[in-house]
Amino acid sequence: MSLPSGWEMVIGLEVHAQIHTRSKIFCACPTGFGGEANSRTCPVCLGMPGALPVLNRRVLEMTALLGLALGSRVALRSQLARKNYFYPDLPKGYQISQYDQPLCEGGAVEIPFEGGRRKIALTRIHIEEDAGKNIHLDGRSLVDLNRCGTALAEIVSEPDMRSPDEAREYLGRLRQLLLWLGISDGNMEEGSLRCDANVSVRHVGDTELGQRTELKNLNSFRAVAAALAFEAERQVAVLESGGKVEKVTLLWDAHEKRSRPLRGKEESKDYRYFPEPDLLPAGLSEGELSTLVAGLPASPLDRLDSLMENHDLDFYEADILTRERAMVDFFELLAEACGDSKAASRWMLGELARQLNDRVQNIEDLKLRPDSLAELIVLERDGKLSGLAAKSVLEKMLEEGGSANEWMERLDLAQLSDAGELANLVKSVLEANPKEVERYRGGRKKLFGFFVGEIMSATKGKADPKEVGRLLREGLDA
Amino acid sequence: MPERPGLRESVERIRSGNFSSRELAENCLRRIEALNGKLNAFAHWDADAAKADIQDGPLAGAPYALKDNLCREGTLTTCASKILEGWISPYSGGAAARLDEAGARYLGKTNMDEFAMGSSTEYSVYGPTKNPWDSSRSAGGSSGGSAAAVASEMVPLALGTDTGGSIRQPAAFCGVVGIKPTYGRVSRSGLVAFASSLDQIGTLTRDVGDAALALESLMGQDPLDATSLGEAIPALQPELDRGVKGLKFGIPAEDQWMQLDAGPARVFQDSVDALREAGAEPVEIALPHAQHSVAAYYLIATAEASSNLARYDGLRFGPRREAETLEELLLANRSQGFGAEVKRRILLGTFALSAGYVEAYYQRAQKTRTLIRNDFQKAFETVDFMVIPTTPTAAFHLGEKSDDPLSMYLSDIYTLPASLAGLPAASVPCGLDAGLPLGTQIWAKTLDEAMLIRAAASLERAFPFGEIRRAALASLVEAS
Numbered sequence: 001m002s003l004p005s006g007w008e009m010v011i012g013l014e015v016h017a018q019i020h021t022r023s024k025i026f027c028a029c030p031t032g033f034g035g036e037a038n039s040r041t042c043p044v045c046l047g048m049p050g051a052l053p054v055l056n057r058r059v060l061e062m063t064a065l066l067g068l069a070l071g072s073r074v075a076l077r078s079q080l081a082r083k084n085y086f087y088p089d090l091p092k093g094y095q096i097s098q099y100d101q102p103l104c105e106g107g108a109v110e111i112p113f114e115g116g117r118r119k120i121a122l123t124r125i126h127i128e129e130d131a132g133k134n135i136h137l138d139g140r141s142l143v144d145l146n147r148c149g150t151a152l153a154e155i156v157s158e159p160d161m162r163s164p165d166e167a168r169e170y171l172g173r174l175r176q177l178l179l180w181l182g183i184s185d186g187n188m189e190e191g192s193l194r195c196d197a198n199v200s201v202r203h204v205g206d207t208e209l210g211q212r213t214e215l216k217n218l219n220s221f222r223a224v225a226a227a228l229a230f231e232a233e234r235q236v237a238v239l240e241s242g243g244k245v246e247k248v249t250l251l252w253d254a255h256e257k258r259s260r261p262l263r264g265k266e267e268s269k270d271y272r273y274f275p276e277p278d279l280l281p282a283g284l285s286e287g288e289l290s291t292l293v294a295g296l297p298a299s300p301l302d303r304l305d306s307l308m309e310n311h312d313l314d315f316y317e318a319d320i321l322t323r324e325r326a327m328v329d330f331f332e333l334l335a336e337a338c339g340d341s342k343a344a345s346r347w348m349l350g351e352l353a354r355q356l357n358d359r360v361q362n363i364e365d366l367k368l369r370p371d372s373l374a375e376l377i378v379l380e381r382d383g384k385l386s387g388l389a390a391k392s393v394l395e396k397m398l399e400e401g402g403s404a405n406e407w408m409e410r411l412d413l414a415q416l417s418d419a420g421e422l423a424n425l426v427k428s429v430l431e432a433n434p435k436e437v438e439r440y441r442g443g444r445k446k447l448f449g450f451f452v453g454e455i456m457s458a459t460k461g462k463a464d465p466k467e468v469g470r471l472l473r474e475g476l477d478a
Numbered sequence: 479m480p481e482r483p484g485l486r487e488s489v490e491r492i493r494s495g496n497f498s499s500r501e502l503a504e505n506c507l508r509r510i511e512a513l514n515g516k517l518n519a520f521a522h523w524d525a526d527a528a529k530a531d532i533q534d535g536p537l538a539g540a541p542y543a544l545k546d547n548l549c550r551e552g553t554l555t556t557c558a559s560k561i562l563e564g565w566i567s568p569y570s571g572g573a574a575a576r577l578d579e580a581g582a583r584y585l586g587k588t589n590m591d592e593f594a595m596g597s598s599t600e601y602s603v604y605g606p607t608k609n610p611w612d613s614s615r616s617a618g619g620s621s622g623g624s625a626a627a628v629a630s631e632m633v634p635l636a637l638g639t640d641t642g643g644s645i646r647q648p649a650a651f652c653g654v655v656g657i658k659p660t661y662g663r664v665s666r667s668g669l670v671a672f673a674s675s676l677d678q679i680g681t682l683t684r685d686v687g688d689a690a691l692a693l694e695s696l697m698g699q700d701p702l703d704a705t706s707l708g709e710a711i712p713a714l715q716p717e718l719d720r721g722v723k724g725l726k727f728g729i730p731a732e733d734q735w736m737q738l739d740a741g742p743a744r745v746f747q748d749s750v751d752a753l754r755e756a757g758a759e760p761v762e763i764a765l766p767h768a769q770h771s772v773a774a775y776y777l778i779a780t781a782e783a784s785s786n787l788a789r790y791d792g793l794r795f796g797p798r799r800e801a802e803t804l805e806e807l808l809l810a811n812r813s814q815g816f817g818a819e820v821k822r823r824i825l826l827g828t829f830a831l832s833a834g835y836v837e838a839y840y841q842r843a844q845k846t847r848t849l850i851r852n853d854f855q856k857a858f859e860t861v862d863f864m865v866i867p868t869t870p871t872a873a874f875h876l877g878e879k880s881d882d883p884l885s886m887y888l889s890d891i892y893t894l895p896a897s898l899a900g901l902p903a904a905s906v907p908c909g910l911d912a913g914l915p916l917g918t919q920i921w922a923k924t925l926d927e928a929m930l931i932r933a934a935a936s937l938e939r940a941f942p943f944g945e946i947r948r949a950a951l952a953s954l955v956e957a958s
Contacts, residue, residue, distance in 0.1 A: 043569050047789045049562065049670040050549045050571055054704045082785050084831075086808055093788020141804075143793070272831035274840060277675035277782055278666075279704050 004240070008204045009232040010212075011161035011197055012123075013224075015174060017153045017184040018130065018192035019062050025129050025151035026053030026096065033190045037135075037144040045149035047091030052278050055080070059151040060103065062183045063127050064284055065292050066153060067104030069181055069299060072125060077283040078103040080127075080276040085269060088143050089132035097128035097154075099273040103282070109157070109177075111169050112301050114315040120170050121158040127282075128152050147191075153183070159198065159209060164225040164232075171195060171224055173300075180300050180325045188220050195224055200245070201235045210235070211245040215259060217252045227252040231259055303328045311341035320349055326364040337374030340381070347377055351391055355398055367401035368394075376404035383464050389413040417464035419471075422455075425463070426471040429454045440476055448472065482509060485540050485634040485688035492539040499539025503528035503583055506541045510586070510632045513954060516613060519626035521546045521604045522554055523586025535581020536695055542577055543636040545624050546587040547594055548679070549668035550574035553584070557670050558602035559592045561796045561815030571668010572700040573637055573679045580695035585633055588623030592817045593787065594639055594672040596620050597647055597889055600880045601819040608876070609651060610951055611914055615873040618648030624682045625652035629947065630954050635683055635692050639669055641676045642775050643868075643893025646905035649682055650868035650917025653907040653947045655934070656682050657689045660925050661900030662707035665700030671786040673779035674705075676897050685944060686906065686934045690714035693927065709925055717932040723757030727933065728861035731764045738870060741911035746867045749908045749918040752940030753865065753933070763857045763864060767849040771894035774850070776887055777830045777843035778898075783820075784827030790815060822883060851899045858923040863933045865920055867892050868905040872914035896921045904934045907943040913950070915943070 003009065024031055027044035043051035067074045081099035104125035110117045130152050132145035155174060161167045175193060178184040186193045195218040200210035215231055218224045235245050250259035284292070298306075300322045307318035307328070322328045327348070335344040352373070356363065376393055379385040385393065385408060393407045408414050416422055429451060430437055440447040455468050482505050483491065491497040507528055514520050520543065532539040544550060547557045549567035551574075556562040570578070578584065591601040599607040599622025607622040609615040610630040617626040621638030625648035628636050638645040640658035649656025658680040669679055681696065683689045694715065699708045729750060730736055738746065750760055792798045792811025799814060801807035816824070830839040857864065870889060879886040896903040901924060905917035918937060922930040 046794070048568070049555065049557070049565070049789070049795070050547075050567070050666075050668040051569070052667050052703050054702060084785050084788060086788065086791065088791075088793060088804065091789060091794065093791065094785050270833045272785070272828065272833075272836070274781060274785070274831055274836075277673075277705075278671075 003201065003232055003236055006204055007201050007232075007236050008162055009164075009228065010159045010200045010202065010209055011164075011167045011228060012159040013157045013161070013167060013170060014196045014198070015155045015171065016130075016194040017155065017178050017186070019059050019127075019151040019153055020182065020184050021056055021058045021062070021151055023056055024149035025056050025059050025127070026149055029149065031150050032146075033192075035146055037142070038146060040146045041148070045091070046145060047093075053096060053276075055279055055282055056151065059127055060282055060284055061288070061292065062181075063103050063125060063153045064289065065181055065296065066155075066178070066183050067107060067125050068289075068293055068296055069177060070104075070107035070109060070122060070125070072104035072107030072122060074104050074289060075101065075283055076286065076289070077101070077281045078126075079281050080279045081273045082276050083271045083273055085271060087131070088141065089134050089145070089148070091132070091145060091148065095129060095131065096276055096279070098126035101281075102126035109170055109174050110301055111166070111173055112304055112315075112319065117301060120160045120166075123156040123158055125153055125155050128154060159200075159212075164228040167197065167228055168221050168225045171221060176300055176323060180297070191219070194219065197224065197228060199228055199231050199235070201232050201239065211247060213245065213247065214249040215252055216249060216262070219254065223252055223254050226254075226257060227259060230257070234259075297325065300325070300328075307331070311335055311345070313341065313345055317345045317349060321345065324363065326362070330363055330370050333370035334374055334377075337371045338377040340377065343377050343381065344374075347373065351394055355395060359398065361398075366398065368397050372397055372403050379404055379408060383417050383466075384408070384415050385413060386415050386461065386465065388461060389415065412460070413462060415464050416459050416462050417467050419467065422463060422467050423471055425455060425458060426468070426475050429458065430475050437476065448476070451476070482506065482631045483634065484684045485537070486691050488540040488634055489536070489538055489691070492533070499532045499583060500528050500530075502539065503541050503585065506585060506633050509630070510627075513630055513632060517608045517610060517617075517626050517630055518589055518605055519607050519617070519623045519630065519632060521556065521558060521587050521589045521602075521623060524553075524584065527583060527585045532581050532583055535579065537577065537580040537582035537692070540582050540635065541585045541633050542582045543585050543588050543624060543627055543633045544574060545621050545636070545638050546590050547639060547670040547672075548574060548587070548637060549670065550578075550584060553587065555587070555670065556603070557593045558590045558604055559816065559820070560603050561790045561792070561811070563603070563796050565795045567668070569668065572665025572703060572706070573696060574668060576665075576696055576698070577637075577692075582635070582695075588621070588627050588636055590623055591620035592820050593670070593783070594620040594641055594644055594677075595783070595819050595823050597643070597886050598874070598876070598880060599623060599648070600876060601817050603817070606876050609873045610954055611653065611873065614875055615914070616651065616876050616878075618651035618873060620644040620648075621656075621682065622648045622651075625649050625654055625656065628652070628654045628682045628684060630951065634688060635681060637679055637696075638682050639672075640678050640680050640897065641673050641779060642897045643890045645680045645682060646868050646893050646903060646917065646919060647890070649905040650907070650915065651873035653915030653943060653950075654682055654684055655686050655689050655904065655906055655938070656680065656917075657693065657904045657930070657934070658896075658902065659693060659697055659927050660707070660902045662705050663697045663711075663902070663925075663927065665698075665703040665706050667700055667702040671782075673782040674786060675782060676775075676779055684947075686904075686931060686938045687715070687718050689904075689934075690718060690931050697927070707925070712928040714927060714931045717928050718935045720932050721756060722753060722933055722936045725758045725862040725933075726761050726860065727753055727758050728763035728857055728864035729760050730768065730864070730866055731762045736866075738867060742867055742869075742871060742916055745909035745911060745916045746918060749865060749937060749940075752937060756936050756940065758936075761861050763861060765850070765853045765857065765895060767846060767853050768895045770846050771850060771898055772887055772891055774843040774846040775890070775894045775898060776826070777839050778847060780823040780827030781830045781840045781843075782827065784824045784831065787816075787820065787824055819883070847898045850895055854895070854899045854901060854921075854923070863920055863922045863929050865918055865933075868917035868919045869893075872911045872916050892919065900924060902927050902930045904930050906934045906937045906941075907947070908937060908941050910946070915947070
C-alpha cells in the first residue's frame with residue numbers, strides 16, 4: 001500500500017486472544033470449538049437467574065504470565081467490572097470485563113529486525129469473558145452460547161504503528177508469544193485470536209493525532225493489512241478533498257475488500273461500567289507472581305539473538321527457527337548432537353520443514369528425535385548416505401520412528417564409497433560399453449552422464465557420486 | 479386442633495417419634511390451603527410435599543418455605559414477576575440445597591415484592607400479602623409472604639432475602655423473628671439477584687432459638703459464590719442462654735434521622751430498659767453518616783439492579799412477545815414484563831451509572847457506604863452490639879404508600895445502615911403499638927452471629943412474644 005507522499009498512518013490494535021484453559025472463565029463448562037449448539041453450557045454461562053460467576057484462577061495466571069513476558073506491570077489487585085449492553089449473544093445483558101483496574105498495564109511487543117528490535121508499547125492487558133454466537137438461518141436468528149464464557153485476554157496497544165505491514169508484524173509477534181507461552185492457540189480462523197484496529201492519518205511531522213476510526217472484524221493477517229490500507233487511503237482521500245474524518249466504527253468485509261460503517265446507533269454506547277459485585281478483586285500474590293517469573297521461559301527474541309550469536313546463523317534463519325518454541329528447542333539439541341549448526345539449520349529449514357508441511361504436522365508431534373536427525377546428518381556428511389537416500393531415510397523416520405542407521409540398513413541405502421569396489425565397477429561398465437567409450441573419447445563429452453547413470457543404476461543409486469566421477473574421469477580420460 | 483410446633487420442637491418431636499414428619503407437613507399444607515386465600519402469603523406450593531417421610535439430619539422433616547426469588551431444582555421461581563412467569567429453576571441454590579441436605583422439607587414459595595423491590599409485598603404479580611394481625615395492613619416487604627407464613631403458622635421456617643431490610647421489616651410488622659446474617663455467610667448462589675453487593679438470605683422464624691437452629695445449617699462457604707465467606711461458623715444454640723450481663727450495647731445517638739412517634743419510642747425504650755435490667759450497659763453511639771443511608775442505598779441498589787435485571791429480555795425466560803426487530807422485541811418483553819416499581823428502579827439505576835452522572839451518584843454513594851462502614855467499625859470498638867428500632871411505625875395500611883415511592887423508601891431508614899455495612903442484624907418482636915407488633919433490631923459486628931443470637935435471645939426473654947402472637951392471632955387459628 002502506499003499513501004500519497006507527505007501522509008502517515010497511526011495505528012493501534014486491540015487484540016482478543018482466547019486463553020487456553022480447560023474450563024470457562026466463570027464456570028466449570030469445558031471450552032472448545034464447535035460442537036452441538038448450546039451443549040457446553042450451564043446456569044452460569046447461560047445467565048440463568050441466581051447463577052453466580054466464580055473466577056477461574058488459571059486465567060489470571062496465564063494472563064499475568066503474558067504480561068510478565070511483555071514487560072507489563074502486573075497488578076496484585078485488579079477489579080472485574082460489568083460492561084452493560086443488550087445483545088442476544090450476551091445472556092446476562094452485561095459482559096464481565098475489566099475497566100479502570102486491569103490486570104496488566106504497560107509493556108511492549110517487540111518486533112525484531114536485522115540489527116535491532118522495535119518496541120510497540122502496550123496500554124493494558126485485561127481479562128474478560130467471550131460472548132456467544134448469533135447464527136442467522138432462513139430469516140431466523142439463533143443463538144449458540146457454547147463460546148459464551150470462554151476466557152479472553154484483551155491486549156491493547158498504544159497508537160504506535162505506522163504501516164499495515166507493521167501492524168501485521170505486531171500481530172504476528174504477539175501471536176508467536178501467545179503460542180510460545182501456551183496461552184492461546186492463536187487460531188484466527190476459529191476466532192481464538194481476533195483483532196480490531198484504531199486508525200488515523202496525519203501529515204508527516206505532525207505530533208497531534210488525527211481523528212481515528214475503528215475497524216472491526218479483522219479476522220486474518222491479510223484482512224488486517226488490507227483493511228488498514230483501505231481505511232488510511234479513504235481517510236486521506238476525505239481530507240485531501242477538504243472533508244473531515246468522522247469518528248465511526250467500520251466493519252471489514254473480506255470478500256468485498258472494503259469496510260462499511262456500523263449503524264450509527266452502535267456509536268454512542270454508554271456501557272455504564274461498574275465494579276462486578278459478584279466477584280472479589282482479582283490478583284495474584286507476590287509469591288505466585290515470583291513463581292510465574294521464575295518459570296518464564298526465555299523469549300523468542302532472546303532465543304533468536306542466541307542463535308545468531310552462538311550458532312552463527314543469519315537473522316533470517318534464526319527468525320524462522322524461533323517462530324515456535326518446539327522448533328528452536330529441537331534445533332539446539334540437533335545442532336549440539338551433530339556438531340554442525342549450519343547443517344542443522346539447513347536440514348530443519350529445508351527437508352524437514354518441507355516434509356512437515358506435506359504432512360501438516362507440527363514439530364512437537366514428531367516421532368523423530370533430534371539425535372536421530374543428527375545421526376542422519378552425520379551419515380550424509382561422512383558420505384555414507386547420498387543426499388537423495390538421506391531424504392528417503394528421513395521420510396521413514398518421520399513415518400515410523402527409529403534411527404537413521406537402522407533405516408539405512410533396512411533400505412539398503414548405504415552409499416558405496418569403497419574405492420576398490422567402485423573402481424572395479426567403473427572398469428566393468430566401461431568394458432560393457434565400448435562404443436560409447438569410443439564416442440566419448442571422440443569428443444561427445446555429454447556421454448559422461450550416461451556412464452554415471454549406468455553406475456548408479458547398477459548400484460541402485462548408492463554409489464558415492466563424487467568418487468564415481470573421479471574414477472570415471474580416470475578411466476575415460478586415461 | 480392440629481399441632482403446628484415451631485422449628486426446634488418439630489425436629490425434636492419427629493426425632494423422638496412423637497410425631498411423624500408427614501403428619502406435620504400435612505398439617506402445614508392444610509393450614510396453607512385454609513389461610514392462603516385470606517393472607518396470600520404463599521405464591522405457590524407443592525400439594526404433594528408431604529408424601530415422603532424424612533427422619534434424618536439436623537432439621538429432620540421440618541417443613542420450610544422459600545421466598546419466590548430462591549432457586550430450588552425443579553420448582554417454579556418467578557420473583558413475583560410476570561417476566562419470569564412459568565420459569566422453573568433447573569438447579570438448587572446454596573440455601574435450598576443446605577436445607578434439603580439438613581433434612582428439612584420444602585413446601586413452597588412465598589409471596590414478595592417483584593424482584594424484592596419494595597417494602598410492602600404489594601408490588602407482586604400474585605397480589606398483596608395481608609398482615610395476619612390486620613388484613614387491611616401490609617405484612618411488610620419484600621419478604622412479606624415469608625413473615626406472614628411464619629406468623630400465621632403455615633410453616634415453622636421460611637427463608638427471606640434482605641437487601642435493605644426485607645427480612646427485618648416484615649418480621650417486625652408480623653411479630654416474628656427475622657435474621658439477616660453477615661453478608662457472605664449464606665451463599666447467594668440461586669438467589670435471583672436484586673442488588674448483589676447487598677442481597678443476603680436469612681430466616682424468618684417464630685423465635686430466636688428456631689433461627690439459631692436454622693442458621694447453623696444455612697450458613698457456610700459455597701464454592702459457587704465467590705463472595706461467600708470461609709470463616710468458621712460459630713455454634714449458635716449455646717448462645718441462647720448466655721445472657722448479656724456485663725456487655726456493652728450501643729444506642730444510636732439521637733439525630734434527625736432517628737425520629738419516632740410516641741408509641742414506637744416507648745416500645746424501643748422498653749427494649750433498652752430490658753437489656754439494662756439483664757445486666758448490659760447502654761452507650762450512646764454516634765453514626766454520623768447513617769443519615770445518608772437512604773440516598774446511598776437507593777443509588778447503589780438500583781445501579782446494581784439495572785444491570786442484574788438486564789438478562790430478562792424475554793429470549794430465554796418467561797413469555798415472549800411478538801416483534802419485528804430485536805429492539806422492539808426487547809422493548810416489548812421488558813415493558814410488559816416488569817412492574818412499575820421495578821421499572822422505576824431500573825431507570826434510576828441506569829441513570830446513576832450513566833456517563834456524566836456516575837461520579838456524582840454511584841461513586842459518591844459508594845464513598846458514603848465506606849464512611850458508614852467506618853462509623854460501625856469505630857462503634858464496635860466500644861460496644862458488643864447495638865440496638866435500634868426496626869421500623870419507624872407499625873405496619874401501614876395496604877395502599878398507604880404504594881403510590882408514594884419516596885415515603886416507602888424513607889421507611890427503610892432504620893434497616894439500611896446494617897445492609898450497607900454488611901453487618902449481621904436481627905429484628906425481634908418487642909411490643910405492641912395500638913395492637914400491632916413492633917420490632918427491635920440488633921446489630922452485631924461482622925461475622926459475630928453468636929453475639930447477635932445472644933442479644934436477641936436476651937431481648938426475647940424480656941418479651942415472651944410467642945404468647946401474645948398466639949392470643950392475637952387466635953381467630954386465624956380457629957380458621958383452620
